[in-house]
Amino acid sequence: DYDGEIRVDGQRVERPGLDRSIVFQEHRLLPWLNVEANVAAALRQSGLATAERGQLVRDHLHLVGLEQFAKAYPAQLSGGMAQRVAIARALVTKPRFLLLDEPFGALDALTRLRLQDELQRIVRNEGTTAVLVTHDVDEAVYLGDRIVVMHPHPGRIATILPVTDAVSRDRSDPNFIGLRDEVLSRLGVSRTGNDAAAEVRRSA
Template identity: 50%
Template sequence: MAEINIEAITKTFHDSSRGREVAALDDINLSIAANDFVCLLGPSGCGKSTLLNIIAGFETPTKGRVTVDGKAVEAPGADRGVVFQQPTLMPWLTVAENIAFHLRLKGIAKAERREQAQTFIDLVGLKGFETHYPSELSGGMNQRVGIARALIMNPRVILMDEPFAALDAQTKSEMQEELVAIWQRHRGTIVFVTHSVDEALVLGNRIVVMTRRPGRIRELIELDLPRPRDVTGADFNDMKRHVLNLIKEVAAQPAAA
């Protein structure tokens, strides 16, 4: 799988209504190893999603560059799958058809599309729901479809932008466990945006704690906690206190004007 290198990334947006430049990211440097699971954590507006979009190729940095396996990211590509907060499924297509849609665009025969889709339907725990439509599924099940749709492209990197934020607490916990299980089987490289300390601690191998705007890396935390994570354990809660103190410190700092 893929190694990601983020080199001196700075991103500035033009605020046309106020006639000024707004700095979103400032000098971000980060190396992400193949098969790693990295969570980007920080307050709202710190540039987490902007950084993810730059890795995806949806945004262009003002300065710096991102490479995936040594190749510069200049546009979206099939080597990077993206899972959004809302799965944005096509309501007129079934689960299997939504998952296989990219294969259809590539001209792959229907039988082969069905066979490949079934592999990922089974992987995300949706066996038996192949012919259901998005309106017939829960929010968590629709998000599973979105994950399967990203995985079927066999990307080297999965980029996830708060995909569980809209789910209830129980469903979110179940989806977090399922995502870890999928990652352990699929062995991809995952970059996951969240504003939840608990979610970052449950999911990540490493946590990147970002400052308020313009986003910088406040601390890179290595998580040497066994899986599955025991959220009641002393080690987990010691780390949680450390991260919460960092977030409190970051939140107390004023954002750039």
């Protein structure tokens, strides 16, 4: 059993709202709708006029670089393209908060790196507060402003590490590597590479 509540600006969150959006590990696009219809589906309860909804959809497909695929269906897209549609759908409502649950976990390594750059650019341009859940420490350091290290059983915050201006987004930068190693250390993972397999320490 779990106890507690979620508050945003002091207000308890009790139901879904247009001010909050989520992107999952799987794109979860509706296969019978084309790309623009999938993005537009997020606006059904917005109360906006049809023309305004259409413009928002076009703007956000442009934001993720997929305006030329507006009439394509999910089955015609690559995994990375489908996830970009999911990001456009999440942002089209102009949410104050974007929640991302392992959004790139199902993608190949190169696509994942490209979409990390895309996400960083989009969130910066949109001015949206984003909370990213990831098991990839490099991804956390690369994308984050703060890193919240969690311990399991039960889930709880172990520490919060700031990503300062001194930490370059260059993965080969010594400050980047230093922060990555600090996060791994907080997770109980060997940084020496001498172990046959690095293991996350189980919390008592």
